[in-house]
Structure formats: structure tokens, C-alpha cells
Amino acid sequence: MTYSAIDLIETKRDGGVLSSDAIGWLIAAYTDGSVADYQMSAMAMAILLNGMNNEELAAWTEAMLHSGEVMDFSDIAAAKIDKHSTGGVGDKISIPLVPMVAACGVLIPMISGRGLGHTGGTLDKLESIPGFTTSLDAYRFRTLLIEHGLVLAGASETMVPADRKLYALRDTTGTVPSIPLIASSIMSKKLAEGLDGLLLDVKTGSGASIKKLDQSRELAHTMVGIGAVHGVNTVAFITTMDQPLGHEVGNANEIRESIDVLRGHGPADVTELTMVFGETMLELAGIEGGRDRLDEAIQSGAALQKFIEVVEAHGGDPLVIDDPSLLAVAPREAVVVAPDSGYVTRCDALTIGTVATHLGAGRERKEDTIDPGVGITLKAKHGDTVHQGDPLAIVHYSDESKWEAQRGTLETAWSISDELTRSQDLIIERIDASAL
Ligand code: URA
Numbered sequence: 435m436t437y438s439a440i441d442l443i444e445t446k447r448d449g450g451v452l453s454s455d456a457i458g459w460l461i462a463a464y465t466d467g468s469v470a471d472y473q474m475s476a477m478a479m480a481i482l483l484n485g486m487n488n489e490e491l492a493a494w495t496e497a498m499l500h501s502g503e504v505m506d507f508s509d510i511a512a513a514k515i516d517k518h519s520t521g522g523v524g525d526k527i528s529i530p531l532v533p534m535v536a537a538c539g540v541l542i543p544m545i546s547g548r549g550l551g552h553t554g555g556t557l558d559k560l561e562s563i564p565g566f567t568t569s570l571d572a573y574r575f576r577t578l579l580i581e582h583g584l585v586l587a588g589a590s591e592t593m594v595p596a597d598r599k600l601y602a603l604r605d606t607t608g609t610v611p612s613i614p615l616i617a618s619s620i621m622s623k624k625l626a627e628g629l630d631g632l633l634l635d636v637k638t639g640s641g642a643s644i645k646k647l648d649q650s651r652e653l654a655h656t657m658v659g660i661g662a663v664h665g666v667n668t669v670a671f672i673t674t675m676d677q678p679l680g681h682e683v684g685n686a687n688e689i690r691e692s693i694d695v696l697r698g699h700g701p702a703d704v705t706e707l708t709m710v711f712g713e714t715m716l717e718l719a720g721i722e723g724g725r726d727r728l729d730e731a732i733q734s735g736a737a738l739q740k741f742i743e744v745v746e747a748h749g750g751d752p753l754v755i756d757d758p759s760l761l762a763v764a765p766r767e768a769v770v771v772a773p774d775s776g777y778v779t780r781c782d783a784l785t786i787g788t789v790a791t792h793l794g795a796g797r798e799r800k801e802d803t804i805d806p807g808v809g810i811t812l813k814a815k816h817g818d819t820v821h822q823g824d825p826l827a828i829v830h831y832s833d834e835s836k837w838e839a840q841r842g843t844l845e846t847a848w849s850i851s852d853e854l855t856r857s858q859d860l861i862i863e864r865i866d867a868s869a870l
Contacts, residue, residue: 435459439473446480454493461497465596471603478600478609486614494614495660498622501596502589503572505628507543510580513719514541516627517711518620519635520653521553521610521643523787524678524812526688527635528556530695531708531715533741536584537731538712540719543579544586545593545623547601549796549804551610552787553643554688557588558796562685562762562806566750584744594623602800611643613653621660631667631718633711634658638862639676641783647672647862654865662867669714670865673707674858677781677816680704684795684809684830686761693758696738703860710861762807764794764830768837770844772820780849781815786827789844793831805832810844816857820850 437459442452452460460477463469486494507514517532519525532542546556546568557568570578570587578585589598597619604610604619624632634657637643638650654670661668680701682691694700695708713724721727731737742752754760790796794805813825820826826848831837 439463439469443473443476443480446477446484449484451487452490454489457490457493458497461494461501461596464599465501474600475603475607475609478604478607478612478615481615482609482612491614491618491656492660492663495618495622495625498594498596498618499625502593502626504626505543505572505575507541507576507579507628510541512539512541513630514543514628515631515633515715515718516542516544516624516629517633517635517715518546518624520616520620520637521550521555522637522675522679523553523641523783523790524680524683524688525554525637525675526559526680526682526692527704527707527711529559529689529692530700530704530737531711532584532586533696533744534708534728534731534737535712535715536582537736537740538716538721538727540583540715540721541579542584543575543627543629544584545589545627546586547619547623548588548605549791550601550605551643552784552791552796553641554683554685554787554796556586558804559685559688560586560748560750561804562689563745563750563754566745566748568748578747582744582747584740586744586748589623594626597622605797606800613644613649613656616643617653617656617660621657625664625666629666631715632661632669633714633718634668634670635707635711636670636672637675638672639674639783639858641678641787642675651865655870658865658867659870662870667718668867669718671711672862672865674860674862675783676858678783678786678812679707681812681815682809683786683790683812685804685806686763687809687811689754689761690758693755696732696741698732706860764805764807764809764832766831766834766837768829768831768841769825770827770829772814772822772824772826772848772850774850775821776819776850776852777854778814778816778818778820778848779851779855781812782847785843785847786810786812789840792840793829793836794833808832814848817854
């Protein structure tokens with residue numbers, strides 16, 4: 435049956451419910467271009483404001499999933515496990531995590547996203563490695579998975595094309611923080627991968643797309659529920675995103691820090707999350723002794739070697755792993771200094787992520803290109819002691835006028851006090867199908 439896009443938008447705008455058939459039509463018509471971007475933007479905003487019920491969400495996720503090829507790796511015996519984050523600032527966890535887990539014998543067919551709003555994206559980070567391509571067809575995707583045990587691709591013309599278009603649209607239309615749109619975006623990509631198990635990192639706090647804990651919990655339950663309906667064993671962690679993860683924000687900066695983690699000297703928070711997620715992915719794959727195996731993969735260099743192998747397989751320059759100084763660095767540098775002495779009680783992820791985006795680490799319009807060398811290196815985070823004039827951050831940027839416009843905002847990202855305050859735990863809770 436054919437529908438009118440305007441009728442469907444008006445139905446959702448006025449708080450009505452869309453039928454499964456109408457949703458199937460809308461997603462197919464948007465994918466083939468007969469529904470225009472501006473109509474889908476209006477629909478995304480209506481969904482953000484009015485939500486979707488369970489039937490609508492199931493139909494929306496199914497329609498996205500079947501907008502392209504759904505992979506079937508059931509002929510490959512090894513467990514296929516993946517990880518996805520709802521998005522944060524400095525959230526580079528997937529990059530050190532997946533080679534580490536793949537080095538322990540788990541297959542990881544990963545379809546990731548680009549930066550979304552003020553949050554960074556795995557694809558943009560990987561593409562800061564010269565030559566690295568994330569645009570693969572299903573045949574190449576399968577070949578890389580079999581040959582290397584790990585493949586890192588984006589939604590494409592053939593794989594989840596509806597999310598490829600809708601994701602870019604949401605990024606620039608203020609329609610990211612919607613629980614049904616996030617859940618269907620993530621789960622349609624993940625279900626297309628032919629997985630046995632999935633780990634989800636649901637961020638909460640200032641720098642997350644969903645900032646309130648009860649809503650992050652709802653998002654986690656929604657996605658674990660979608661996984662269960664589709665027979666994919668799904669575990670979600672709710673983790674804090676009040677301040678950026680690690681010390682680096684920006685695409686090439688985050689690849690550098692990921693290499694540090696793979697060499698065994700990454701920052702404590704990034705290393706801790708990587709290890710907990712790695713252990714859980716091994717548990718989902720039925721592999722015992724997770725922590726020891728992951729430590730061994732780092733100590734022996736097997737995890738780093740796997741990353742080098744996969745970078746090369748994706749057309750990237752493996753020399754940058756040995757010598758990260760070959761990665762892009764934007765030409766201009768500025769330092770943000772502490773206005774007072776004391777304890778850092780706040781290092782705000784949203785402010786830092788938004789400034790990085792405006793400087794060129796993310797997109798303001800969907801056709802914008804990323805400046806891979808734009809980055810913010812954090813010198814002081816929650817709990818650190820600083821003296822007046824100490825550096826809080828070093829910023830690399832290309833465009834002086836953009837920096838002049840952002841400098842004042844970035845300076846507001848830190849609070850300094852005489853009293854030390856406790857920071858939120860990194861991992862708040864774990865949710866699996868038994869909690870549904
Ligand atoms: N990651 C995704 O793939 N989609 C979202 O909507 C948010 C994070």
C-alpha cells in the first residue's frame with residue numbers, strides 16, 4: 435500500500451500511532467529517495483517529541499534492518515560478538531577493545547556510526563588513519579571477517595542504508611536524543627551483522643545523548659529487549675559520561691590514545707572500561723578466563739598486531755601505529771589555563787564535545803567534512819589538583835575565527851574548588867535479558 439508522507443508526519447505530530455505497514459512504506463520510500471530528507475527530518479522531530487509505542491518501535495527497527503542486506507554467518511562456527519556505544523565524548527573504547535577481543539579468538543563483524551551531535555563516531559576516528567576505508571559491500575565485509583576475525587565498516591548503500599541516511603540527517607537536525615530513534619538505529623545495524631551476542635554501552639550524563647539515568651536505563655532495557663526478540667544475547671552497561679573518557683578528544687587524537695591502550699599504557703578509565711567490556715564479550719562468546727586472556731593479548735603484542743593487520747586490510751597506513759606522530763595534527767595550538775588553584779570538580783563532556791565539533795572534529799551540516807587533526811588534549815580532569823595558570827587543555831585547531839568563537843565556551847568546561855568532590859562511578863549498572 436502507498437501512503438502520503440505528509441499524512442504520516444501529521445499523524446505522528448498530533449500524537450497518533452503509525453501502523454507497521456505505514457512504517458515499512460516510509461522507511462523503504464526514504465531509502466529509495468521518494469520521501470525527501472526534509473520530510474524525514476520532520477518525522478524524526480515528531481518522533482523525538484511524541485515517542486513510539488512498542489509495536490511502532492519493532493516495526494521501525496525491522497524496516498531499517500531489512501532496508502538492505504542482512505548478513506548470515508551461521509556457517510562460521512566461531513562466536514560472532516559485537517559492541518556498540520550510544521555515544522560519548524572521547525569514547526574511543528571500541529578501537530582498542532575489538533582488536534584485543536579478536537586476538538582472543540572472537541569474530542567481530544562491526545558496523546559502526548559516524549559522529550552524532552557533539553559525540554564522536556568510530557568511523558570518523560578510523561578514517562583519520564590515512565587510507566582507511568569503512569565503506570564495504572557485503573562480500574568484502576564477509577571476506578575480511580573470515581580472514582582477520584574483525585571487520586570495521588559503516589552502514590552502506592547495501593547494508594542498513596536507511597540508517598546511513600537517517601543517521602546523517604539526525605546529526606544535523608537536533609533529533610539525536612530520542613530513545614526509539616537511538617534504539618532502532620543501533621539495533622538495526624547490529625541485527626544486520628548476524629551476531630550471537632552483543633554488548634551495549636549506554637552512556638548517561640552531560641556528554642551522553644540521553645543524559646538522565648532513568649532514561650538511559652529505559653534505552654538499555656529497550657535495546658536488550660530488541661536483542662532478545664531477535665535471539666541475540668545482549669548485555670548492556672550503563673556508564674557515566676559526565677566528563678570525557680581518557681585525555682584525548684578528536685579523531686586522530688583518539689586513535690593515538692587507543693594505540694596507547696593497545697600498548698598497555700592507556701589512561702585508567704579507558705583501560706578499565708576496555709577490560710570490563712572485553713571480559714563480557716569473551717563471556718558472551720563462551721570463552722573462560724577473560725581478564726587473563728586480555729592481559730596476555732596486550733602483553734604479548736597480539737592485540738596491537740591484530741590492529742595493525744586490520745588497518746592494513748582496510749587500506750589504512752599501518753606505519754601510523756608504529757609512529758602515531760604521522761597522524762594529523764591541526765596546525766594551530768592554544769592552551770586553556772586554570773583561573774584558580776584547587777581541585778577540579780567538573781570537566782564537562784558536553785561543553786568539550788560541542789567545542790570540538792564546532793572546531794571541525796564533528797559536523798554542523800551533513801555534507802561537512804571532518805578535520806581529523808582538530809583535537810583537545812585534557813590536562814586536568816575531575817579529582818586532579820591544579821595551580822592557577824596550569825594548563826587545563828591543549829587545543830589543536832585550523833581556523834582562527836572558529837577558535838575565537840569557541841575559546842570562551844571551552845573555558846567554562848572546568849570548575850575548580852577548595853573541596854574535592856566524589857566523581858560518579860564509571861560503571862553504574864549491568865542489564866541483561868534476565869532483567870526484562
Ligand atoms: N549510535 C548509533 O548507531 N545510533 C544512534 O542513534 C546513537 C548512537
